[in-house]
Amino acid sequence: MRNIMENKKLYNTMGSEVAEGFTCKPKKFDANKPIMHFKTQLFICDDERCGKAHKDENIAATLREVIKQLNLAKGEDRIKIVRTGCFGACRFRSVANIYENTRINGNSKNNGIWLKNIHRYDIEKWKRLFKALKENISLDEIEEFEQVPMSDPSFYK
Incomplete structure (x- = not known):
């Protein structure tokens, strides 16, 4: 069960994948995204x-x-x-x-x-x-x- 949770991807409200250990920080920074x-x-x-x-x-x-x-x-x-x-x-x-x-x-x-x-x-x-x-x-x-x-x-x- 633990491996399933570790591999689960989290997405913020803007649809970006979230960096590990955060709840909304995008994994890939895009300076042009509004x-x-x-x-x-x-x-x-x-x-x-x-x-x-x-x-x-x-x-x-x-x-x-x-x-x-x-x-x-x-x-x-x-x-x-x-x-x-x-x-x-x-x-x-x-x-x-x-x-x-x-x-x-x-x-x-x-x-x-x-x-x-x-x-x-x-x-x-x-x-x-x-x-x-x-x-x-x-x-x-x-x-x-x-x-x-x-x-x-x-x-x-």
Whole structure:
């Protein structure tokens, strides 16, 4: 049985064979191959303070599974979860930043939004967020998703 598992090839979502010991790194590097399309990227702070605030130790993996369940892991409405280091917004507990692919089909109204207290989200709230992003509903219209306020740049002159 062990030999069968050792010889099993693994492929990433782009269809490339994966290098041994990795889960997505392609075995053969192709600098000209484009990255996989995404409509929305959600950057989640996974650094020391924010990471400890999450009830789920591996929040990014959990959210990726939710996205798969909602059929948002590939295709035109794909949502990508990215773990980051510190955003410097610890006073808002765990934070996330939304980046919309506005060159193709992202919603410019949701681009650059910072969500606060995401450690309080349960799976159902995450699903509501992902569905709103898919449907291009402006998060400014939904009180449920509290945003981090951004200062005016003239304040720093």
